[in-house]
Amino acid sequence: MLSKTLVFLGLGLASATSCVATAHAAAPAMPAEARATLSEAIAADHDQALSRLREWIALPSINAEKLNRQEGAELMQRMLLDAGFDTARIIPTDGAPGVFGRLDAGAPTTLAVYFMYDVKQFEAHEWSQPPLEGRLVERDGKTVMIGRGAINQKGPEATLLTAIRAFKTTGTPLPVNIVLVAEGEEETGSENFGQITGDPEVAKALADAVGVILPVAWQGNDGGVEIYLGAKGVAEVQLVADGAKSGRGPGMEIHSSLGASVENPAWRLVKALDTLVADDGYTPAIDGWMDDVRPLSDEQIALIESGIRPGAEAAAKKELKVQGWIAGEDYRSSLVRLASQPTVTIQGLVGGYTGPGGKTSIPSRAEAKLDFRLVPDMQADEVVSKLRAHLDKRGFTDIQIVTGGIYGPTETSRDAAIVRALEKALAGADVPHTLTPRLAGSWPGYRFTDPPVSLPAVFVGIGQGGQAHAPDEWYLIDAEDPKLAGIDRQALFFAEFLYALANTKP
Known part of the structure; x- marks a missing residue:
């Protein structure tokens, strides 16, 4: 990693x-x-x-x-x-x-x-x-x-x-x-x-x-x-919406015409994922997620500022093939965000048919791989419990959480x-x-x-x-x-x- x-x-x-x-x-x-x-x-x-x-x-x-x-x-x-x-x-x-x-x-x-x-x-x-x-x-x-x-x-x-x-x-x-x-x-x-x-x-x-x-x-x-002088922690999880296990959706792939009467696990997963970040698409919105985040000190921000040289931003954009930073921020602000902010990241989404053309079907299962970057003083052992509580509070008790590696x-x-x-x-x-x-x-x-x-x-x-x-x-x-x-x-x-x-x- x-x-x-x-x-x-x-x-x-x-x-x-x-x-x-x-x-x-x-x-x-x-x-x-x-x-x-x-x-x-x-x-x-x-x-x-x-x-x-x-x-x-x-x-x-x-x-x-x-x-x-x-x-x-x-x-x-x-x-x-x-x-x-x-x-x-x-x-x-x-x-x-x-x-x-x-x-x-x-x-x-x-x-x-x-x-x-x-x-x-x-x-x-x-x-x-x-x-x-x-x-x-x-x-x-x-x-x-x-x-x-x-x-x-x-x-x-x-x-x-x-x-x-x-x-x-x-x-x-x-x-x-x-x-x-x-x-x-x-x-x-x-x-x-x-x-x-x-x-x-x-x-x-x-x-x-x-x-x-x-x-x-x-x-x-x-x-x-x-x-x-440190590193972010990380927690990897997989969220799964499975109609066969939860009863919310089909236990097998079925015709999409039945979408009027049978729930679609793909939509179920999308709706659950949407609750994890604010409407801006990047600010963590999991209940209690930001409670223990310790802001950077003035000294830490000064270290970031002192390390920026002319041309660094252009070089970073070229290397990453990006045109700008979140919310149109300037380079200094983006670097402070990079060091200080926890993240909620969707690594990948899988569900249903993805081949050529359409298939007019409802999948029985959809899953997403996520990782969360953690900063001091977030506790790695609280990640899964906070995520579970957040989903349950919003009625997503059927969404399975499969845990991977977790670093503080x-x-x-x-x-x-x-x-x-x-x-x-x-x-x-x-x-x-x-x-x-x-x-x-x-x-x-x-x-x-x-x-x-x-x-x-x-x-x-x-x-x-x-x-x-x-x-x-x-x-x-x-x-x-x-x-x-x-x-x-x-x-x-x-x-x-x-x-x-x-x-x-x-």
Whole structure:
């Protein structure tokens, strides 16, 4: 579910001088000898790193299809041990197993890392390259690897492991200890992730960490990076109007002439859906939905405003193929809305005949897939109950609610050690950045940021990729533009971040 392409591709960056926080602008204390040693090892490992990523892409773990769940966990376990982790244990759950790894460097600082090893489904005929081969393709001055999971999230995760491997192969002491938690159900809502983070050994290890990171590769074409201080939550549900089960409509498809005497489940669903938003078509209207929404602070709004640069709006419209924003709002207002507002979204509607011509029939069943984006302080465990109560109050007791994955929102202080370390690492790497209050996409980070774990969490990385969840998903390997980081530079940046974190006071 995690994808930066779901957030307009960000705000667009201001100049490096204005967006890098001066309080954290000192270069990270990575010893010159370690930098040279690790850089040389990463470069020497380049071809093998590509081979390891191809091997991972070749094994798709698709939880929605219950495909390769155990095999995916076993490969994840082997990859951690091969990269230098001391231990890697498979944790059974009621669904796909998780993996817990530890690397004890004897350091005073411990970092937690989140991985996912599952990927989205794919239709091979929609791709220009085989989706499970990880082929290299040249385009627009870039060498990219195409494959399912290439950017979401196997590419960035494999590159972090390449960095850790470099410490192992060169005998360079790792500056921090690492505990790593991996799951195989992120793309279906992390249904059983709580069983992994709740494992006694995992919970104890997380309690010693200063924060949690998720490796990403979200550099903009101008070379800049956004630091997200949180993410929206998400709840996926399916609403179903079924004449056979409810008695409100036919139990089979019937002739439309009978519409004068028999209810149509498609209309029943449409009427129910119409109550979920106001007449404007986008303001949530579910009873109690907005009660717990916390408005953005003045500081958070200022962060959004400071990150807008000339040309960003035009670039966003071109990328999204849109002509304007909701209610004709200006770009600044649309970005504030994007960060602050919960949403009610119809993903898709299915019901009755959709082939060529007409069929003059009444369907027996209609269904809609929806997702709701949640913001602080909305409670994920209240989503379904509020939706049920809203529908029941309006007489739609017959509409079935089929629940999917549900994530709560996350929020992290800009003063957290992992955020300050990331700013140091980016400044030291001469990568401009902005801080942004909230990612409009979602991930199961609330398992870390909420009690009882209560850790700050942030996305870390440079590099690029795209087409997550879509055909021709890609991950940047090399680029002619020196502002864009290929995988060797990405791996070295992860090492720089670890040193920055080790030298950042909690």
